Amino acid sequence: MSKSVALHTLGCKLNFSETSSIGRLLEQDGFVKKDFDEVADVYVINTCSVTENADKECRYLVRRIQSKAPEAMVVITGCYAQLKPKEIAEIPGVDLVLGAAEKFNIVQHLKEISKGDATKICSCDIEDVNTFTASYSQNDRTRTFLKVQDGCDYNCSFCTIPMARGKSRSDSIESVLNSVQQLAASGVKEVVLTGINLGDYGKGYTGGKKHEESFFNLIQELDNVEGIERYRISSIEPNLLTNDIIEFVSNSKRFMPHFHIPLQSGSNKILGMMRRRYKRELYAERVGLIKTLMPHCCIGVDVIVGFPGETEEDFKETFDFLHSLDISYLHVFTYSERDNTHALTLQPVVPINIRNERNKQLRNLSYQKMQYFTQQHIGEARKVLFERNSRNNMMEGYTDNYIKITTPYNAEWVNNITTWTI
Template identity: 60%
Template structure:
């Protein structure tokens, strides 16, 4: 008879959270637990929280209810950024038994001696200053792609952001350890590794607040490019002031790094960038885009942008809209500004009404669709390498080119986790590039 305890996991938020959930899940496996799908009955449910937006906070309660529906007697644990920032708020949610902060989450199994349901959630949360050590993580969610954490925390003081409060100071994994994790991922047959962190361009800062860089992000890129067996490497998101021309040049000549950059902008207005305490002006952003397109004309460039920041007038917003419209970028991730407790921005005057924030967000999402379509059209006629994924979605298999064009083909299980050179010939009605395989040949 199998008496193993079952545990299910749910991750809210970013790629970094996904990598850490996987690491926490492996610690459960080492302790003899069976991992099950979050929708299945389990003895323990672990919810890895996010607190970047108000919506992520609200979703937490929905996820707790989902866990209780599967098993009303299950022990529910909250970890992650929201758990560090507002532990009491989470502990007060009906059904939550345990809340663990930034340093405690990686020792989660130490807190599970008694799985009796609690009337009140128990909190074990550190002062964020104590989060000065590094825990390496990587996620293997499917057979195709893995998220590899190389850095954690942030020393920047952007006025809207709670991440430094939730994750502590900037610190990095040792270069040799990153290489070792990359080799381990590759040995499992996974074709693509996405480098992730809070501020990965700041890679190299040691533990315990050591501001000296043992290695640079450029050195990390160069070292990973030499690791045999890794088919593809992708940089998840990097600050424009930390994306150096040398790194762009290395990626352009790289064996494994793909021509895809995701570079946060946040605003196209220098007035708003200053109010946000970003570390660059829009002119530097233009320089980065020009440099990338100069050496990789086919590169995909994604942009993060925030609308409705306090003090953003209609003129500031149109400045951002026009700036992005004229820039040679490929798509946008649009965030509607939401007030976060204990941030400078939450105390600022000239609050933008929510209906105007929503309207501006809609305009930029429309621009994003237009930009993506134009980028896809620019790639028609090119032959690119596509990595196919493992899911059957309505009779189609999907994949991405190295430069992040989404491709679909009628479902064929033989294509799963394989790379193919494909000529991009037509865009389907849903905006994706369609390719009909006659015969399967791996690239």
């Protein structure tokens, strides 16, 4: 009788693509995929550790599994598993902890353990993680997340990702093109390129061979692949978003007019304390060029509030800077302390209630920005790709420039690009 597996993702789009690939490995070994709310023989949780909440959510999910399927095997992988394997192993009900180098060896590890054994930790020093494993999400939604880069060589003072994912490394252009051709053949219409530091694409080893390529080289090649109608760039650092990339996207038929560019702070003082590799002036320059070449382009921004040392004046500088920029929406993160980061040594610490209040102010600004951006395009006919998922007989899709459209469900529109008047 076939065993069943249920998978759950915490965190970023990169994790989403990896969970999907882990699921395919298990299905190839004979596992039947189930929904996470169903009873299964094996549960896999792919964790994030960017915020404290991700850690808490992992513990909550394990408790839920214990109550509904106490005999099931529980596997924890992802960033939290790499950073704190012993802490995870002590959570009652966890059977297997897989670090960064072992997540794609899950089939073999499951064959070597039984329920009731002592929790097995399969992890290694993050310095030893130097291989790249291609992964992409499929059959989960109309848009596919394709991992082309992993790891990060930056050392931002608030971030644990280099400790969880290792050094920057990438897939080869040849291998990426092969994956994209497979996705096109399976009917995928939109591919979102993902990575930990996507603009750093190019460093890496594939099949034991070193390659040096650039993100600009990659997008030029991808633009020629027949069958994929849309590409999006998930998130790219402002110092790595070159004029060449912006100009290329502005002239491309397949790359959508949509950028997500992390800012983190609009104060140069705070950016320096965060060890970011740019100043606000460069960020404004990038936004200005994008909007000059593509006035209709959607621009999303990551920003952190409540970083140690952030005064009211620093926050006001960030708020005013964001208010002045022609951007479309914000992803607002409340700073949370992470072990083994330089930011823990910085003073003064911003009280939690003030962090939360600043988060609320920026979320309100984000709402206003998105409303204004959408209103600018009212009456325009734009291309929308509608997704498979439907709720209450409604369906959702996104325009080329990332405006969400909700409409009554129509099966003929699913995974098809439709001209829509906003």
